[in-house]
Amino acid sequence: MTDIRAQVDALPGLDPRAALLEVNDLHVEFRTRDGVARAVNGVDLRLSPGETLAVLGESGCGKSVTAQAIMGILDTPPGYVTRGEVRYRGVDLLRLPEKERRKVRANRIAMIFQDALSALNPVYTVGFQLAEQFRVHRGMSRKDAKLRAIDLLDQVRIPDARRRVDDYPHQLSGGMRQRVMIAMALALDPEVLIADEPTTALDVTVQAQIMSLLAELQRQRDMGLILITHDMGVVADVADRIAVMYAGKVVEEAPVHDIYAYPAHAYTKALLESIPRLDLKGRPLNVIRGLPPALTDIPIGCAFHPRCAYAREICRLEPAPTYQIAPRRTASCHFVREVLGV
Amino acid sequence: MSDVVLETRDLVKHYPISKGVVLRTKVGAVRAVDGVDLQLRRGETLGIVGESGCGKSTLAKLLVGLEKPTRGEIRVRGDDLTRLTGPALRRARRNIQMVMQDPYTSLNPRMTVGDIVGEPFDIHPDAVPHHGKDRAVRELLDIVGLNPDHINRYPHQFSGGQRQRIGIARALALRPEIIVCDEPVSALDVSIQAQVINLLEGLQRELGLSYVFIAHDLSVVRHISDRVAVMYLGKVVETGNHVAIYDQPTHPYTQALLAAVPVPDPRLRGRRDQLMLDGDVPSPADPPSGCRFRTRCWKAQASCADHEPLLEIRQRSAHPSACHYAEYRDVVRRF
Amino acid sequence: MSDNNVVSTVEAPDVPSEGKLSSLAGDAWLELRSRKIFWIAAVLVVVILLMALWPSLFTSADPRDCVLARKHAGAGGGALFGYDFQGCDVYAKTVYGARDSLLVGISATLIAGLIGLVVGLLAGYFGGWLDALLSRFVDVVLAIPFLLGAIVLAKRLASDPESNGLFAVIVTLGVLGWTTAARVMRSAVISAKNQDYVTAARMLGASPARLMLRHILPNSISPFIVVLTVLLGINIAGEATLSYLGVGLKGDAISWGLAIAEAGPYARTVAAPLVWPSIFLAATVLAFIMLGDAVRDAFDPKLR
Numbered sequence: 001m002t003d004i005r006a007q008v009d010a011l012p013g014l015d016p017r018a019a020l021l022e023v024n025d026l027h028v029e030f031r032t033r034d035g036v037a038r039a040v041n042g043v044d045l046r047l048s049p050g051e052t053l054a055v056l057g058e059s060g061c062g063k064s065v066t067a068q069a070i071m072g073i074l075d076t077p078p079g080y081v082t083r084g085e086v087r088y089r090g091v092d093l094l095r096l097p098e099k100e101r102r103k104v105r106a107n108r109i110a111m112i113f114q115d116a117l118s119a120l121n122p123v124y125t126v127g128f129q130l131a132e133q134f135r136v137h138r139g140m141s142r143k144d145a146k147l148r149a150i151d152l153l154d155q156v157r158i159p160d161a162r163r164r165v166d167d168y169p170h171q172l173s174g175g176m177r178q179r180v181m182i183a184m185a186l187a188l189d190p191e192v193l194i195a196d197e198p199t200t201a202l203d204v205t206v207q208a209q210i211m212s213l214l215a216e217l218q219r220q221r222d223m224g225l226i227l228i229t230h231d232m233g234v235v236a237d238v239a240d241r242i243a244v245m246y247a248g249k250v251v252e253e254a255p256v257h258d259i260y261a262y263p264a265h266a267y268t269k270a271l272l273e274s275i276p277r278l279d280l281k282g283r284p285l286n287v288i289r290g291l292p293p294a295l296t297d298i299p300i301g302c303a304f305h306p307r308c309a310y311a312r313e314i315c316r317l318e319p320a321p322t323y324q325i326a327p328r329r330t331a332s333c334h335f336v337r338e339v340l341g342v
Numbered sequence: 343m344s345d346v347v348l349e350t351r352d353l354v355k356h357y358p359i360s361k362g363v364v365l366r367t368k369v370g371a372v373r374a375v376d377g378v379d380l381q382l383r384r385g386e387t388l389g390i391v392g393e394s395g396c397g398k399s400t401l402a403k404l405l406v407g408l409e410k411p412t413r414g415e416i417r418v419r420g421d422d423l424t425r426l427t428g429p430a431l432r433r434a435r436r437n438i439q440m441v442m443q444d445p446y447t448s449l450n451p452r453m454t455v456g457d458i459v460g461e462p463f464d465i466h467p468d469a470v471p472h473h474g475k476d477r478a479v480r481e482l483l484d485i486v487g488l489n490p491d492h493i494n495r496y497p498h499q500f501s502g503g504q505r506q507r508i509g510i511a512r513a514l515a516l517r518p519e520i521i522v523c524d525e526p527v528s529a530l531d532v533s534i535q536a537q538v539i540n541l542l543e544g545l546q547r548e549l550g551l552s553y554v555f556i557a558h559d560l561s562v563v564r565h566i567s568d569r570v571a572v573m574y575l576g577k578v579v580e581t582g583n584h585v586a587i588y589d590q591p592t593h594p595y596t597q598a599l600l601a602a603v604p605v606p607d608p609r610l611r612g613r614r615d616q617l618m619l620d621g622d623v624p625s626p627a628d629p630p631s632g633c634r635f636r637t638r639c640w641k642a643q644a645s646c647a648d649h650e651p652l653l654e655i656r657q658r659s660a661h662p663s664a665c666h667y668a669e670y671r672d673v674v675r676r677f
Numbered sequence: 678m679s680d681n682n683v684v685s686t687v688e689a690p691d692v693p694s695e696g697k698l699s700s701l702a703g704d705a706w707l708e709l710r711s712r713k714i715f716w717i718a719a720v721l722v723v724v725i726l727l728m729a730l731w732p733s734l735f736t737s738a739d740p741r742d743c744v745l746a747r748k749h750a751g752a753g754g755g756a757l758f759g760y761d762f763q764g765c766d767v768y769a770k771t772v773y774g775a776r777d778s779l780l781v782g783i784s785a786t787l788i789a790g791l792i793g794l795v796v797g798l799l800a801g802y803f804g805g806w807l808d809a810l811l812s813r814f815v816d817v818v819l820a821i822p823f824l825l826g827a828i829v830l831a832k833r834l835a836s837d838p839e840s841n842g843l844f845a846v847i848v849t850l851g852v853l854g855w856t857t858a859a860r861v862m863r864s865a866v867i868s869a870k871n872q873d874y875v876t877a878a879r880m881l882g883a884s885p886a887r888l889m890l891r892h893i894l895p896n897s898i899s900p901f902i903v904v905l906t907v908l909l910g911i912n913i914a915g916e917a918t919l920s921y922l923g924v925g926l927k928g929d930a931i932s933w934g935l936a937i938a939e940a941g942p943y944a945r946t947v948a949a950p951l952v953w954p955s956i957f958l959a960a961t962v963l964a965f966i967m968l969g970d971a972v973r974d975a976f977d978p979k980l981r
Contacts, residue, residue, distance in 0.1 A: 406880050407880065408876065408879060408880055435882060436882075439880075439881075442876070442877060444873055447873040448876075448877050449874055450874040450878075450892055450895075451874075451896065452895040452896055465882050465883050466882065509877075516881075
């Protein structure tokens with residue numbers, strides 16, 4: 001009758017008063033035949049209980065890799081964490097042996113992905129997969145585990161849960177599969193949920209249902225949520241704080257209202273300006289010229305400078321330092337003032 | 343008076359479902375497109391929105407001839423394509439081209455960019471302009487903002503946005519009047535989407551093109567469209583110009599759709615109408631009787647199951663709406 | 678303050694991957710170059726080809742200069758491997774045997790490849806009843822036990838006592854060995870024909886011939902080619918088998934299979950006449966299989 005929770009509580013260095021999740025100076029690189037791709041280059045993040053942190057960026061910015069590094073599911077090789085810490089309540093997860101790491105995973109930090117169909121095993125019923133969590137991590141009997149599974153399906157608002165528990169993944173719609181994946185992630189009552197583009201593949205009405213469900217579950221459980229996405233609309237709706245990533249770095253971090261109203265980094269500003277708006281109809285949209293850099297060949301200095309409207313000589317030569325521009329705002333730009341317009 | 347370049351009347355596409363291994367019998371049909379009337383005028387963009395299963399992709403395929411309609415008419419400049427055959431059909435089809443969604447799979451990886459953009463000329467030699475195919479291809483590359491000297495490069499050497507431009511150049515080769523854009527920017531990053539949208543709009547102005555723009559991103563559709571049609575389960579449920587649809591929606595599905603779209607403005611948080619739809623979209627093989635949306639509609643009455651509401655102007659809807667109880671509802675002004 | 682991109686402005690960013698070779702084949706070559714297995718296999722194949730084309734480069738002896746007095750003599754007097762039961766120079770026979778062995782292997786593979794390509798392409802592209810028909814045909818051919826079918830067919834084709842059996846063996850191996858290639862081709866065609874770029878060409882009005890030859894074939898040929906390289910090795914071994922059984926090459930033809938067949942009964946006395954052709958045969962088959970492996974890996978974009 002093994003209950004993993006006690007074992008996690010007994011981890012050395014665990015301090016219940018320390019920050020829920022802290023990422024410090026994380027560096028991840030991928031060693032490929034074409035060179036070393038520096039996917040994450042010094043990322044700092046912080047998460048408190050009940051808070052929603054959105055990690056916003058376009059493809060290739062390193063947001064998914066960061067999440068995988070936090071969860072410890074990075075593909076190694078070719079991916080390697082070369083520096084930094086990931087502290088869960090004071091315990092550095094990167095330095096834990098895999099056995100201990102596995103206990104933290106799912107029990108304390110869980111993750112959901114974009115494609116529920118490939119995250120669920122097609123040959124087992126959803127009930128079986130859910131119940132397995134309880135059998136393995138809580139030592140429950142099969143009967144009890146199944147009851148808990150049905151209860152979970154109810155919590156994620158799957159109608160007729162008693163019947164649905166015996167369905168196979170392919171028998172469910174996309175939205176329902178996503179709910180099942182959420183149920184699986186929340187089964188063991190984790191304190192942190194990382195959602196990697198959870199609604200990108202879904203219709204907009206289903207997306208609204210899922211996001212509302214996540215918000216409610218988060219409130220009920222006082223859970224920390226890291227939402228990884230490129231959708232600025234979703235972020236505006238649910239996030240408390242936003243970290244904007246570009247070429248493996250967090251270029252700006254701020255409370256959600258501040259960042260939309262007064263972006264402090266040229267990239268954030270340009271992104272916001274390129275969204276279609278009613279008052280811009282009939283006129284060309286603002287574009288960010290150029291392309292994101294290849295991760296094997298990130299420019300010296302500020303990674304964004306080749307595309308930046310505010311760039312000057314210094315941007316070419318030196319990476320931008322991180323400025324604390326307000327109690328809870330940071331931005332990594334040489335010309336923060338210009339961007340803010342002060 | 344602006345002229346109609348494309349028109350469909352009662353366009354229907356049913357995919358038969360058959361059972362049995364040796365003797366296959368038809369047991370039903372997936373009613374992907376179930377009676378669609380559309381009109382597109384010269385120089386105009388008609389946006390088509392709807393979620394999965396609404397039939398917009400099938401509609402795109404019908405318009406460009408990749409599928410044959412089960413019933414109905416498709417008129418390009420007055421000619422009914424369903425009644426044409428042979429060379430006449432080929433010539434008529436040239437006038438309506440398509441830009442596809444995925445720039446990573448819509449270009450043959452083994453062909454050079456020049457071959458890809460030039461292929462329409464290989465298939466229709468009578469469409470080659472008098473100054474020759476090579477020059478025509480270079481001009482096309484230039485028009486879409488690509489370097490004509492890259493004519494001998496392969497698709498994998500280009501970025502996603504550039505590949506989409508190649509696809510657009512290919513669509514322009516035969517000088518169509520109508521281009522069907524099937525989710526042309528969905529697979530691109532946000533910052534690249536803006537570039538491609540600007541390109542499409544610029545081309546429209548310069549060349550007098552008409553677009554059927556199919557997408558699921560409502561803000562992009564609003565930006566580029568003059569008029570919009572909302573589809574649900576194979577039918578158009580509401581249509582009008584962009585102001586009518588986005589600011590004065592009268593059909594409950596449109597209202598729910600608009601309410602569900604998250605707006606990139608945190609001040610609107612909590613002020614959106616929480617019009618959550620129940621359940622899932624019914625199967626297109628077995629749509630509900632009467633109004634198809636009634637199973638998820640908060641306004642549904644008994645009459646909704648008995649009589650199918652037609653797409654028409656109504657007492658409380660100045661633009662065509664397929665709901666017995668169509669009326670405007672304030673779904674927080676946005677976009 | 679951002680760039681407004683309007684039509685007719687040439688795109689600012691450089692095309693990425695400037696340094697790489699332009700085509701997929703070029704990329705594959707770069708990939709191949711770096712693999713040890715490829716070079717080992719390639720060297721072996723080149724050596725064997727040279728042996729087949731210019732045997733005199735490797736030996737000055739005449740394999741048909743057989744003097745019974747030297748029967749089973751050991752190495753010496755220029756004969757590296759000694760002499761066989763007829764007094765022929767084993768080394769010379771092995772070297773000269775490369776020609777017919779390779780000739781049979783390559784020709785049979787070409788025939789099998791042609792049949793497999795046509796069957797696979799048509800079945801995969803058209804589907805429906807044609808696919809059903811052709812696939813059943815493939816099943817029928819597959820159901821024929823190889824040895825039985827080969828023996829019957831080869832004997833029939835080589836009924837003329839004057840012939841040296843070359844034509845018979847080539848046709849037999851070709852006609853019985855195309856099935857795997859056809860199946861691989863068919864599935865590659867089925868996945869290629871659903872690609873967006875094929876749909877785009879269809880929409881432009883491309884004829885089925887154009888779709889098949891310009892779009893589908895080039896994109897489904899790589900797995901097919903890999904099967905062919907392996908088939909080459911199999912056919913070379915196949916010739917050896919048939920010759921050993923007495924239904925392959927005959928007369929005064931020289932091949933590894935024949936050499937092995939002849940040396941068999943005397944193997945207990947002298948091993949060399951059996952061992953050396955066997956080694957060459959095995960090395961050749963292995964080389965082609967390794968080559969096929971390396972080529973497949975190089976062309977597989979997922980492995981890159």
